[in-house]
Amino acid sequence: MGLERAADGGQVIRIDVPVTVRAARVDEMRRLCELWGPKGIASRQRHLRRYFREQADGVQRGLVADFNGNPIGQLWVRLRHIDPAIEAGLPLVYVHTLVVMPEFRRLGVAEGLVRSASALATRRGCTHVSIGVDRPNEAARRLYAKWGFERYYESFDLRGDLVFMRREVFEAPAEMRLVTSQG
Numbered sequence: 001m002g003l004e005r006a007a008d009g010g011q012v013i014r015i016d017v018p019v020t021v022r023a024a025r026v027d028e029m030r031r032l033c034e035l036w037g038p039k040g041i042a043s044r045q046r047h048l049r050r051y052f053r054e055q056a057d058g059v060q061r062g063l064v065a066d067f068n069g070n071p072i073g074q075l076w077v078r079l080r081h082i083d084p085a086i087e088a089g090l091p092l093v094y095v096h097t098l099v100v101m102p103e104f105r106r107l108g109v110a111e112g113l114v115r116s117a118s119a120l121a122t123r124r125g126c127t128h129v130s131i132g133v134d135r136p137n138e139a140a141r142r143l144y145a146k147w148g149f150e151r152y153y154e155s156f157d158l159r160g161d162l163v164f165m166r167r168e169v170f171e172a173p174a175e176m177r178l179v180t181s182q183g
């Protein structure tokens with residue numbers, strides 16, 4: 001920790017705390033729902049309950065960005081039972097439900113989570129990562145395009161109006177390792 005003088009004469013406290021990526025825990029479900037804000041918690045909880053059941057069955061995996069013991073971001077990675085239209089003949093993982101707490105946005109947390117999902121894909125022998133975006137979420141689509149994802153499929157059904165984008169797994173730097181209790 002360091003104390004510095006700010007330009008306006010006030011004090012700046014600098015902290016150096018790493019954000020680690022780890023497996024989502026069912027006991028933090030409420031906090032994970034709250035990452036989107038106070039609205040719609042009940043419906044999110046229904047979804048997350050299912051995701052956690054599927055995590056227990058090895059169908060998908062929740063990744064959490066952890067700051068000082070607190071979840072500040074999450075995404076879910078579907079590993080098995082992926083819609084064949086989304087797989088489109090490639091060995092891939094499907095990433096969805098990405099969110100970062102507003103106070104921690106634009107710091108690279110989402111990119112770290114997506115790269116961690118990609119590292120998981122690589123360890124499972126997959127060559128590609130696919131991500132689903134609500135069609136109206138143009139900011140997210142631009143962001144994924146910036147990371148090299150390309151649109152390849154669209155669907156409009158009970159899951160919503162979705163655009164699917166994919167890219168090859170990232171070439172992870174040698175030192176990058178996903179911190180998770182499940183490997």
Ligand SMILES: CC(C)(COP(=O)(O)OP(=O)(O)OC[C@H]1O[C@@H](n2cnc3c(N)ncnc32)[C@H](O)[C@@H]1OP(=O)(O)O)[C@@H](O)C(=O)NCCC(=O)NCCS
Binds near residue numbers: 108142
């Ligand atoms: C999309 C989201 C996950 C990005 O998280 P993040 O941790 O801020 O992303 P990163 O820091 O890794 O990347 C930052 C980039 O996101 C884009 N971005 C983030 N917030 C943005 C905003 N309000 N307006 C425009 N672009 C934005 C920019 O391209 C930015 O890059 P830049 O800072 O170099 O300009 C986050 O904004 C979020 O949780 N949004 C609400 C939920 C959502 O839309 N999820 C996506 C569902 S598919």
